[in-house]
Amino acid sequence: MLQDLRRDGILNDVIGCCVKGKIRELRIVDEATGKVELVGQKIGSYNIVPKESYMYTLTLPNYHFLMLTAFKGQMV
16 A cells, blocks of 8 residues: 555655645535535645535545545644
8 A cells, every 4th residue: 555655656745744735615506415516616636625524535636535534623
């Protein structure tokens, strides 16, 4: 697994670094079905996308992502 992270540039370029991401917003389209849509442009690298109430995804280059969670108002 570490070899894969190193090969894809995630180990040295993302993990342990301060990476600035753009927080994306989702809008509820239909409350009955729970359908949502993205507000703004298409999701790209280093975007932070909400998944559930406390879970987020940090999108990375080459179709990789990291799952993030919020503890006491901080992302970890």
